[in-house]
Amino acid sequence: MDILNLIKNRRSVRKYSSKKISDEVLYSILEAGRWAPCAGNIQNSRFIVVRDFEKKRQIANACLEQEWIDEASVLVVVCSDTESVKKHYSKKGKMYAIQNTSAAIENMLLCATGFGVGSCWIGAFSENELKDILEITDEIEIHAVISLGYTESPPLPTNRPQQNTIMFFEKWGNKIDKNIAPLNEKIKKKVRRVLGR
Numbered sequence: 693m694d695i696l697n698l699i700k701n702r703r704s705v706r707k708y709s710s711k712k713i714s715d716e717v718l719y720s721i722l723e724a725g726r727w728a729p730c731a732g733n734i735q736n737s738r739f740i741v742v743r744d745f746e747k748k749r750q751i752a753n754a755c756l757e758q759e760w761i762d763e764a765s766v767l768v769v770v771c772s773d774t775e776s777v778k779k780h781y782s783k784k785g786k787m788y789a790i791q792n793t794s795a796a797i798e799n800m801l802l803c804a805t806g807f808g809v810g811s812c813w814i815g816a817f818s819e820n821e822l823k824d825i826l827e828i829t830d831e832i833e834i835h836a837v838i839s840l841g842y843t844e845s846p847p848l849p850t851n852r853p854q855q856n857t858i859m860f861f862e863k864w865g866n867k868i869d870k871n872i873a874p875l876n877e878k879i880k881k882k883v884r885r886v887l888g889r
């Protein structure tokens with residue numbers, strides 16, 4: 693699958709079958725997270741792998757009772773040593789720490805898609821509750837939970853805005869791409885010629 697199709701094929705999966713993810717596949721997905729780009733290569737991302745059902749159930753409750761979460765074969769709780777980033781980039785540290793973990797998360801979701809594994813990025817959770825369940829120390833932040841598992845009912849694609857509603861060229865608000873505009877004009881002229889107008 694080419695990379696754009698892979699990106700377009702990723703779905704947030706919230707219903708999983710009982711099929712387990714092999715350790716080989718899981719470690720490849722984690723490896724994709726490790727190789728994400730990272731501001732200053734400071735490496736603030738940490739990953740807690742949870743396979744134990746009872747713990748998954750507790751995590752599902754801590755994720756504002758999203759009960760479907762415990763059906764996933766594996767959960768990866770994505771944490772951040774944000775202080776290490778703030779030491780280097782005081783003002784921007786917080787933002788970079790989040791961007792670093794987000795890049796790792798997206799890498800893992802895409803890698804999972806490539807293996808035919810469904811996933812969901814989960815951001816709705818009580819950080820305090822998750823910290824208690826996983827014995828995470830005070831200075832570490834939790835940025836996300838990722839659910840991973842196989843599904844027999846892949847969801848339909850969700851909507852995305854049209855390119856021309858979210859993209860500008862050369863300056864804010866300019867929707868005309870000067871590389872494409874002459875081409876559009878050429879096509880319009882051709883259409884007018886064909887239609888005899």
Ligand SMILES: Cc1cc2nc3c(=O)[nH]c(=O)nc-3n(C[C@H](O)[C@H](O)[C@H](O)COP(=O)(O)O)c2cc1C
Nearest residue numbers: 702703704705706758812813814815816817849850
């Ligand atoms: C930061 C973030 C937080 C999210 N939190 C949740 C969540 O708590 N529960 C959930 O079911 N989906 C969550 N999602 C998934 C989004 O709902 C989903 O990506 C969006 O609806 C688009 O659907 P798609 O991923 O299938 O393309 C989250 C996604 C992101 C990026």
